[in-house]
Amino acid sequence: MPGIPLTLLILFVAVAATPVLTRVFGRAAGWPLALAYLGAAAAFTPTAVAVMNGERPTWSVDWVPSWGVEFGFAADGLGVVFAFIALIIGAAVFAYSTRYLAKGPNLSFYWVMAFFTLAMLGLVLADDLLLLFVCWEFTSLASFLLIARSGHGGQPASMRTLLMTFIGGLFLLAAVAAIVWRTGTFSVSEALGHEVWANDAGFTSLVAVLVLLAAFSKSAQFPFHVWLPDAMAAATPVSAYLHAAAVVKAGIFLLMRFSPAFHETPVWNATLIIAGLFTAALGGWFALKQDDLKKLMAYSTVSQLGFIVATIGVGTEAALTAAILHTIAHALFKSGLFMMVGVVDHAVHTRDLRRIPQLYRAMPVSFAVMVLGCASMAGIPPMLGFVSKEGIFAALLEAPGGTTLGYLALIAGAGAAVLTFAYCVKITFGGFVDGTSDREIERTDPWLLGTAALPILASIPLIFTLSSFDNPLTIATKAALPNSDPHPHISLWHGVTPELIATGVVLAIGVVVILRRAALGRWIGARPHGLSGAEVLEGLNQAVARVGHALASVFVVADGIKRHTAFMLGLFALVVLAGVGALVGRGELTPMVSDLSRPVDAVLLVLITLAVVFVCRAKSRLGATVSLSAVGILATVQIMALGAPDVGLTQLLVETLTIIVIMLVLQKLPLSFGRQSGPRRTGALLLAGVVGLAAFAATWALTGRRERSAVADYYLENAYDVTGGYNIVNVILVEFRALDTLGELAVLGMAGVAIIAVLSTVRQRFLDPETKRRQEDEEELSPALKAEGTTAHRAITNAWGNVAPLQLMLRVINPVLAIVSALLFWRGHNEPGGGFIAALVGSAIVGFIYLSASRDRQVGPPRLPVFLIGGGVSVAVGTGLFGVVKYGSFLQPSHFDIGSLHMSSSLVFDVGVYMAVLGLVMVAFNLLGVSPEDIQRPGAEQLRERTDETVEGELPGPLNTVRGERPERIAARTQFISSGEPPREGGR
Helix, strand or coil: CCHHHHHHHHHHHHHHHHHHHHHHHHHHHHHHHHHHHHHHHHHHHHHHHHHHCCCCCEEEEEEEHHHCEEEEEECCHHHHHHHHHHHHHHHHHHHHHHHHCCCCCCHHHHHHHHHHHHHHHHHHHECEHHHHHHHHHHHHHHHHHHHHCCCCCHHHHHHHHHHHHHHHHHHHHHHHHHHHHHHCCCEHHHHHCCCHHHHCHHHHHHHHHHHHHHHHHHHCCCCCCCHHHHHHHCCHHHHHHHHHCCHHHHHHHHHHHCHHHHCCCHHHHHHHHHHHHHHHHHHHHHHHCCCEHHHHHHHHHHHHHHHHHHHHHHCCHHHHHHHHHHHHHHHHHHHHHHHHHHHHHHHHCCCECCCCCCCCCCCHHHHHHHHHHHHHHHCCCCCHHHHHHHHHHHHHCCCCCCHHHHHHHHHHHHHHHHHHHHHHHHHHHHHHCCCCCCCCCCCCCHHHHHHHHHHHHHHHHHHCCHHHHHHHHHHHHHHHCCCCCCCCCCCCCCCCCHHHHHHHHHHHHHHHHHHCHHHHHHHHHHCCCCCCHHHHHHHHHHHHHHHHHHHHHHCCCCCCHHHHHHHHHHHHHHHHHHHHHHHHHCCCCCCCCCCCCCHHHHHHHHHHHHHHHHHHHCCEHHHHHHHHHHHHHHHHHHHHHCCCHHHHHHHHHHHHHHHHHHHHHHCCCCCECCCCCHHHHHHHHHHHHHHHHHHHHHHHHHHCCCCCCHHHHHHHHHHHHHHCCCCHHHHHHHHHCHHHHHHHHHHHHHHHHHHHHHHHHHHHHHHCHHHHHHHHHHCCCCHHHHHHHHHHHHHHHCCHHHHHHHHHHHHHHHHHHHHHHHHHHHHCCCCCCCHHHHHHHHHHHHHHHHHHCCCCCCCCCCCHHHHHHHHHHHHHHHHHHHHHHHHCCCCCCCEEEECCEEEECHHHHHHHHHHHHHHHHHHHHHHHCCCHHHHHCCHHHHHHHCCCCCCCCCCCCCCCCCCCCCHHHHHHHHHHHHHCCCCCHHHC
């Protein structure tokens, strides 16, 4: 159905275009975005019409075909209702924002709001469980960002919101995993129609609890209600959208979406009814205790959502019809009321009822709109809220458990409705009539008032066309109860019924509340407040933090690396040795004769053992590094002997570059290790021996006890037919398991970012004069340690005699390495090679250039490594997206022939690997091997600036020519080449 993809495409374009729109129009960018929302609603209308005619339009694109996961969308009655709520209320909020927000781009607000709506549409139209979960989490992330952007006051509130909603996300993830496991499908419609719900009551109850807990976290039901008042830290347009059409409606939608599977499950019915009615009363009581209009509105949302949740819990056709109708009514009056609070705030610059002056004379239109909105929320006839509230009362009478429980539910609902009426009185009279302040009242912006009033005023014509709701509510209810045959008849008058009597009692008590509102306000204000939800969460957070700090001080303290590693390695050894011992005891590990043993293995074992002993016995850091490099080189020989040239070459290059990086770090460290006592050294050796034994046991048990796996046989037999490549190692990395490689590539990129972030912080501290003086005063080294550090520095840096030959040699070596790198890259699909190995060879060029310089300086432009890392990851992801576009599957390779050459899109993926690896190595050399002063002024800039200084030890010529250098400078450096001594200051 074209309507679904077109609607999503319009919203996606709106998200992408928001930065440009905000730059061009500033806060007025809300107008084109509102038009885009209305355009998306228009594009979705044919789909909605098809749904009203009994069709079920669908659209899907393969995501992970092997798992049956799709970007699958389907429109039914529920999806249509919630999609129009998100789009129409979103358009109104954007139009309102053009006058409410301060002048300026407001990029973060508009961009995240547009993303918010896209996530909501994806959620309500999703027909794939995994897609539904992803969109669910996106709405949590969007709400967090919108609250966090509100400044310092919004940061703790945003974190609490994120905590509550992400806890719900974990419950939903567990539910999705359980559903897929038992039903064998990711399709939402197929899963909800599966026979398991009727045949396995225990499983059904378990999943029902998981789903309702997830929904409670978003719909702010007790005990998850605490985040919603916290969200008031966000701007008023955010609150209006979040409370009326977005996150809280996501929780309501989830309950309705899963109602087909759980509407007859007792734990579902009982929990939703009890929790919903309790939340309705709790939210109403807390609303009455608020003096901030915005927080009062927040608690009123908690209360109204409680009514809807309780009605869903009843589970009948009439109950779900009433819940859907009240969802629509709530979206209209609550979005308008929140925006009207913003109108009041703009007029008097406060939301505190104790400081608001009397407004009904100065702002009569605003007063009338606020009265209409509150009348609908309070359920006063003939407002739309009255019709939906009547439906809720009627539904509560049908609560499972018999007539008595039904009347008890109705009484509880009527009691909560009295609280609703009371806080509506507080909003209208407290905000417009009873004020005594003499604050100045500013003129109301007509556009601001008009857009705020629009949702409330739009509900009034609907009162006179209630029959138009019959068909949409029928279709939506059938979506919530597929096998039902609802016949809703929406009307203002159904005769004298129990629900009408309950409404009459509520209205009568409401009149008393109006007349005695001053005394009632004093009585409520005298009641103790108790702990707020935010205070409870903060207390729990502090308690957990204290426990975490206590555990960290024992096991994983950051400045106690020995204690940290000892705990982890000891736990590893314990688990492995216990597991292998259990397998041996049960006779599941039997000896297996291998034909791979040969004499060279024994020789390599002895040599590696000796190298390890030297590492452990070394007192010098330099000696330990050399011994460690010997271990790596000998391991490379072992790999080569086993016939794995790809792995062997990779090991050799990684080992070489790693040792060079270690040497760079050694420049900043003392020459020898600190002295340790005998017992500590003995304990470390014992731990190392036990861990080594555990590693041997794991290797012996996991790799030497079984024949070749079925997966290995599949790769060997099908690699060429599937990929067209003979190098099985490379095709596994870039085709069969390309997603794993992409993940590792992202890890490499994050490692580079982490190095930049950490060392940039160190650089700033180093360059700060005050910090530098303080460190010199506080960290006075002993003479012996100073001497040792100076010796270590001289041992590594005073190597003038090596510089000239190395610079001359690089003129031959670097071109050869570049050619070898290109060849390894090109032949990797069929012969030993590939993007990673080729990148390591290219990185060797970077290493040689760095080592050939007479002083530490950056290689290449300062920003080049960042561009390489980011560009490499982007190229790899782009290759995956190309697979989605062409084949409907992420990272699906494309194969084609150019003459006699067989080409593959995986070659482009390897380009991304090459760029990211090269960028990471450049980051390591440039930041670990260069002093802070040189980082601040990159090498290329230094050479341009210092045209009148001699750079010691650099050859004249193309490799190290300084622009503008005088002939005597070249002569001085030429003398250095022939004599091996650096030029002296006096030679200048």
